[in-house]
Amino acid sequence: MQLGPSSALTPNVPMNGIKPKGLVVFSGGSAANNLVDVFNTVSEHKKCPLSYVIPISDNGGSSSELIRVFGGPGIGDVRSRLVRLIPDDPDHDDSEKTAIKAFFNHRLPKGRSEARQEWLQIVEADHTLWEHISSAKKELIRSFLNLINLEIVKRLRPSSTFDFSSASIGNLFLTGARLFSGSFESAIYLLSSICSVPPHISVLPAVNTNFSHHISAGLANGTTIMGQNAISHPSAPTALQNQSYAAHEETEAYDRIEDANFPGSLPTLRKQYITFSKAEEEDLPARIERIWYINPYGQEIRVAANPKVVHALSECHCIIYSIGSLYTSIIPSIILKGVGEAIAAPSIRHKILILNSTNDRETGPSSSPFSATDFVAAIAKAGAASRGITGSVQPMEYRAYVTHLIHLQGPGTPRVDREELTALGIETIRVYGRRVDGESFQRYDEKALIQALGVTMGKRDPRADRNRRNTVDN
Structure with missing residues (x-):
């Protein structure tokens, strides 16, 4: 597959007066x-x-402290994607872009007093992170850091002080x-502009909101887990008050803390989860059967998707569910109102799942790990839930949400039953992986994955009219 230079490529530029269809990637x-x-x-x-x-919906890490004090959405994944999109030019040494990437990715020390001291150095422009950042950008960035610093001071109360431990400067x-x-x-627009994100690339929050949105998981054994951090990383909360209370006593104790939460809201959604380990994960007691959004009191709610997400889906020719x-x-992102119907549209010919190279806490337990078909079924069920359809989804309906599956093969990878998936109308593509020293799992080889995606997106639907011109393959 011949790959041309990026400088010759002009995404978003209509060819022959026809606006090109887009590519939408669902990811964390x-x-x-x-x-x-x-x-x-x-x-x-x-x-x-x-x-x-x-x-x-992420309420773990340093985002949990921002949510506790200021409310608002979990922004960590949005920030990390915007910073990751800072373009690299191998032909030019752009020290400012490198410095901006390091600045917004920087985390303060784990120690509370050390973190606060370094934060003051950054706010006062007395830190090495500011080197190589131009004066204009530095003062623009610093103005918003000073604003958040002022808001932190204004919200200081005897019962509640802001913890800068491990805080992300970008967040x-x-x-x-x-x-x-x-x-x-x-x-998002401001940070995207500072990071020089290319104009044809958009980073869209699944919900465009100034409020916190939390999720719950229902397990096969009837257990309910509230809050994303509790679902994915079962760590002990670094809470302001971490004694053992009965449920109502714990809620009353948190109501005495002045923060951005509603009185009587669930303590599990209000605690600090600054410290946790992604490497040390316990098995869930049973498989996850369903995910839904909840209000601060734990009641299920239906949340509408960001209109820009629905529009992007209506204007795309390919969807990718990332690792x-x-x-x-x-x-x-899939269970939001409007998303499932948009994904299921027949006009989107390629709906590609890139299968994880290994199962984790969410796709276990280890005694019953998810297969590739289980991954597909979970996505289809989420799409149906978005459309208000409850209960199981028939296997022959999976193809409305997933048409292709790209996967690795080897020890530890989820099992792929190619015959079963083929019978459901889902094409499987195996690609080569690579191993990194010290890691027990495979990673996708970038060149192999680019080729697999390019070939897949260029393929015609074999059930389509054979005389119809393929408008996807360029």
């Missing part, structure tokens, strides 16, 4: 960041716009911009 943060170059390259080769749909900046403008969308946490990174 860290795992999918490893494939950003793959998706960008495919977008450039197909000369089409690229949209990333990112969930906003603090994005929160400051949101508070200043009153618009999450405007804050990452199935139930906390991918499905929270």
